[in-house]
Amino acid sequence: MTHRVVLLAFPGFQSLDVAGPMAAFEAAGRYTVQVVATTPGPVRSSSGVSWLADRVPAADRVGTFIVSGGEGVDAALQDAAVMRLLQRMSRHARIRIASVCSGSLLLAGAGLLDGKPATTHWSRTRQFQQRFPQVQLDADRIFTRAHNVWTSAGITAGIDLALAMIAEDFGQELAQAVARELVVYYRRPGGQSQFSALLSLQTKEHRFDGLLDDVRGQLMERHSVEDLASRAHMSPRHFARAFRDETGVTPAKAVERLRVEAARSALDAGAASVQKVARDCGFGDPDRMRRSFIRILGVPPSALRRSRAAAPADARS
Structure with a gap:
């Protein structure tokens, strides 16, 4: 039985925030991975390259829902459709919700991180603290977890997040094999500092x-x-x-x-x-x-x- 991972893209998203976790889940061989958007079709990334996004599936068909980050986060925070989507997904306790990089701002904007620990890209720390003081931000961590809500730090930390999820779903041995396939370190603990x-x-x-x-x-x-x-x-x-x-x-x-x-x-x-x-x-x-x-x-x-x-x-x- 496969586990469906849905990755949310929006105009100005960071491609690696999607590609990194996608590569890890693909290498695991136990997941169905899908890129979606509130408006299906081509979605232009911050690099200028467009990705073809599907329509968001029904919540009962989603196992893990991951929100990307990127330059377009600020506009996405003002997008009512994005906020409604995140809140709708959060109402289903069986769905694991996560963010990569500055995507945590979107989770916070939708109220999903209130009173919970979270991290984000270090360059967004001040913005996050000022806008969402109710969130327990620890921007020096690689990733955080509070029950079924996960957040990860800048860009490549999305791979660490995916490896941790693979280990939880199917065991350490498969996660180690994926790390070997991707030639990445298995695995940086969530508490490791983002930078020197x-x-x-x-x-x-x-x-x-x-x-x-x-x-x-x-x-x-x-x-x-x-x-x-x-x-x-x-x-x-x-x-x-x-x-x-x-x-x-x-x-x-x-x-x-x-x-x-x-x-x-x-x-x-x-x-x-x-x-x-x-x-x-x-x-x-x-x-x-x-x-x-x-x-x-x-x-x-x-x-x-x-x-x-x-x-x-x-x-x-």
């Missing part, structure tokens, strides 16, 4: 870029606010305020992010000793590192090691 910690802390002013780069190269050091302020030639109070104003996080949080990212990379590369990773990355002990991993990534180091162990060898190389 250093990149996320950079600002247009680049005032603290050099300091942060130095910190990343000396993670075993203490890096107190007083020490960082001295290196920035500022008073501790002025430094702490200016740093948070420009980066959006406290100095301590920034250092923690850099340490977690370095530790995650070391573990993913196959580091044999958790104790050594914790020491080299400045945590001091594994328990402190574990708490930071859960706080930043939502999972402990052991979960990342299990994920790596489950990955096919060619995806780890």
Whole structure:
């Protein structure tokens, strides 16, 4: 028995938001995949290439309904037909509803994410927070899940989302085989950061870029606010305020992010000793590192090691 996956396109959608999950479900061989639109026919993507979309099937024929993102999201938010469609699908508890990239804005606009955790493309974070404060946005995650509603981050995270769904539907072994077929990593945990910690802390002013780069190269050091302020030639109070104003996080949080990212990379590369990773990355002990991993990534180091162990060898190389 096949599971029907329906992918919603709209004018200005991002092609890869549809093509990525579609390729994963196709490779699994257990799904019927269909691209639809509120108005069937050619739908122009943000790249200018048009996709031929079908009419939306009856809800009782849909297993998973996935909403794409893209430049056209803002116009789609104002499209009453799109909002009605999403609300209609949400009334059927058996349907798994998901979004890729900025498509989460459409789910939020239809009221499907109220009080629920969600993620979106990092570039849409401020817009999302301002427009939908009732949603528990965590834009640093690859994907989120709240019962039958899933959201995923920017573009390629749609493949991670699809792999997680395949694993849930038909087991880890098939999801691993699909990852091997697509030559992608199986599988990034939902809590993994969308982008590097250093990149996320950079600002247009680049005032603290050099300091942060130095910190990343000396993670075993203490890096107190007083020490960082001295290196920035500022008073501790002025430094702490200016740093948070420009980066959006406290100095301590920034250092923690850099340490977690370095530790995650070391573990993913196959580091044999958790104790050594914790020491080299400045945590001091594994328990402190574990708490930071859960706080930043939502999972402990052991979960990342299990994920790596489950990955096919060619995806780890």
